[in-house]
Amino acid sequence: MVRLLVTLPFLLILIIFSACNQEPIQIWFLDWGWKSSVGVLTLIVAAFFFILGAVSVWFAELRQRGRARRAEQQVRTLEEQIAELRRQQAETLMPPPASGGLVGLEPAAPAPVQRDVPLS
Numbered sequence: 001m002v003r004l005l006v007t008l009p010f011l012l013i014l015i016i017f018s019a020c021n022q023e024p025i026q027i028w029f030l031d032w033g034w035k036s037s038v039g040v041l042t043l044i045v046a047a048f049f050f051i052l053g054a055v056s057v058w059f060a061e062l063r064q065r066g067r068a069r070r071a072e073q074q075v076r077t078l079e080e081q082i083a084e085l086r087r088q089q090a091e092t093l094m095p096p097p098a099s100g101g102l103v104g105l106e107p108a109a110p111a112p113v114q115r116d117v118p119l120s
Helices: 002-020 038-093
Strands: 022-029 032-037
Touching: 002 038, 032 038
Parallel strands: none
Antiparallel strands: 022 032
């Protein structure tokens, strides 16, 4: 939004300037010469620098995208490592039941220990 608030007035001033300066003048660049209005020359220069700015932003964005892709890959790798560690921890805390020949039966719970405690 801020970019739009800066760009629109600039473009409006540029278009008004180009419309007001339509007298052809002789323009020279090294050995090349041509007749053009100052307004058209201004529009050509503005378009050139707009394209130059767009290309520079594009290159910066490519670098950012590469960094983002590497970071996302690292996050996926770390998440896989966390899942593996949690799986290993669950196996360590709850080892699989030993099968003693009877499939589907769980081992019986140990009988409670009864102690003879004198009543006082």
